[in-house]
Amino acid sequence: MKVYHVAYLGYDSEAALALESGLKQAGFKFTSLGADSEGIRKAAEIQPDIIIWDIGDVREGQVKIPAEEMKKAGLEKQCIVAVVPSADIEGAIQSLASGAIDFIFKPLKDSPVPRIIAALNTCQKKRRIDWYSRIIEDTNNQIKGILATMEDPAYIVSPQYQILYMNRAAEEIFGEGLRGGTCHHVFYDRTEPCEVCAKSKGPARWRAVLKNGKSYRFISAIIRNSTGEIEKLAVGTDITPDEEVKKIHRTFISNVSHDLRTPLAAIDQYVSIMLDGLGGELTDEQKQYLQVIKRSSFRLHNLIENLIDANNILSGHFKLTMEVTTIPQILEIVLPRLKAQAEDSNLTFQLSVPDDLPPIYADKARIAQVVANLVGNAIKFTEQGIVQLRAGFMPRDEGRIIVSVEDTGIGIPKEDLGKIFELFYRVEKDKVYVEEGAGLGLSISREIVRAHGGTLWVESMEGMGSAFHFTLPVQKGLRV
């Protein structure tokens, strides 16, 4: 069993003796030292478990316990019990105020053992609490340091969406002194909570363009506070593409596409020179072969343009040239070509566009591209029958126009329905393998429609044809 060591610092030999006999009897080790610097130094050497400090005679006015001096000398862990003359209530109070955890009146009437054991117990608890609070303080400082030096904005909100904490990066974006405000109001100028929070109380991910004009990806975690309420910590990462990287990327794509198009131009030119008879008379067979070269070159050209397009969309270099226009105006751009294409494939092409469709605000060429892609696909995957292009109001929604392309073709297997909008995805089955296309068209089309604030989706059953629909918002109050 551990032997506890008690050191008495004082000059009252009677009190010392009484303490010594009582404590030694109970198995304590006891040392008597002077109540001065020398006594403190010696006590620090022997490192007792408890220090008993005799405040002496009250008339000498020596009441204050030199707790600081003891700490400096190396008596940090030790608790101090004061010995106070029994008449000196003031001395007892002052000794507690100056660092003692308990006091014993002298002359001693009872055994000091229970008080010393109680003091040891208190001392141990106090040491543990001190240790915990130091850890809490250290951790707190570390977390504060991390949050403050972080370049990512971080904030904590209450279940009532009140901002409880914002780090320096968040304050730089949103401003200082915003604690207490509601996050959706202060951060996003909204009167209602954002969808992410309204939908789920749990951890979430979302993207937002903040007040500094940059795009951020946020991740939130839940924190249960001391009263059991769930607070949310959100940290955002700046995902705005770096301007320098963007520029390098653009230059690279521009150069690569330049170099891919250059030889194509020469191929095209010589083929058409020959087809036009500028290189001499050709046999029918030669003409036929040249047509193959021409078609292949056209396909390669389309593929290159689609790749560049897909790249631009993925990297965010996607610029729309918006204007007030109408569906017929858009169709004008592509219809002659699409009709000819359908005719070449011996398909019936049906068009149904009502006259009273309101104007829309769109990039004409881009929407024409979507129509061309959808009708082109319909023709490609339809052996015989009809390809139909329709436009009209979205049922039960006068605010949106719906454009549909339907065919009587091979349809799309159920397992592929969800994937056909993925980049480079192609439905590949032995019997329906179509060699044209790289799986870019639909992803591009969907992005174009999305950028216009619309949606593009498909309905299809294998063997029963397909129907692709896309919507575009009507531009209210606009007249062409």
Place this chain on the structure above:
Amino acid sequence: MGDKEKQKILVADDDRDLVLALSIRLKAAGYEVICAYDGEEAFRLSQEHKPDLIILDVRMPAGGGFSSIDRLKHSLTTRNIPVIFLTAFDDEEMREQARTLGAAGYFRKPFDDEEFMRTISQVLGKT
């Protein structure tokens, strides 16, 4: 064109194959063609022959299309000759720059023959 004096077109591109193709097509359409393979040559031959139309590639050695048009438009001899760009670059900024520099047209390679020839005769008809 008939037997009147043929209209002269200068074609400048460092892709010699394409210059040859264009000259075959333009000659077949009744034009006289002067070929150049870099910016410097394009400028020099334009000064010398005073063509009715200049077709310029954008990326060429010894002065690309943009610096060439700038020189041509600053020279008294060539300032009024229309310039059409023919380039594999497809960049809105470049189109804009071409317009600002006073180009009469901008074609991206690969290009549609018919449209190209139509533009040429239109531009030449104006002058």
